Amino acid sequence: MRLHVEDMACGGCARSVKAAILGLDAQARVEADPATRILEVETSAPLADLRKVLAEAGFPATAV
Numbered sequence: 001m002r003l004h005v006e007d008m009a010c011g012g013c014a015r016s017v018k019a020a021i022l023g024l025d026a027q028a029r030v031e032a033d034p035a036t037r038i039l040e041v042e043t044s045a046p047l048a049d050l051r052k053v054l055a056e057a058g059f060p061a062t063a064v
Contacts, residue, residue, distance in 0.1 A: 001040070001041045001042075001043070001047060001050065001063070002038065002039070002040050002041075002063070002064045003038070003039040003040075003041065003050075003051075003054075003061040003062065003063055003064060004037055004038060004039075004061065004062050004063075004064050005017060005032075005037050005038075005039050005054065005059050005060070005061045006037055006060070007058065007059050007060070008032060008034050008037050008039065008059055009034055009037070010034050011034060013034060013059065014032035014033075014034050016057060016058075016059065017030070017032050017039060017054065017057065017059050018030045018032055019057075020053045020054055020056070020057035020059070021041060021043065021050065021053065021054070023053065024043070024045050024049060024050065024053045025043045025044060025045045027043075027044070028041055028042060028043035028044075028045070029041070029042040029043075038064065039061065047063065
């Protein structure tokens with residue numbers, strides 16, 4: 001999945017985003033690029049669940 005996370009502006013934000021996703025699916029592969037605010041995730045979790053945990057963490061995301 002490829003997502004745009006507008007509020008992911010720094011390395012700390014990227015770590016928080018990654019932690020939120022790994023809390024949902026510990027086996028997920030997450031690549032976060034704060035410069036482009038793009039998040040690439042390989043997970044078995046549904047997109048809706050992924051967006052929900054990101055929003056709860058303060059990083060609402062939209063599919064790209």
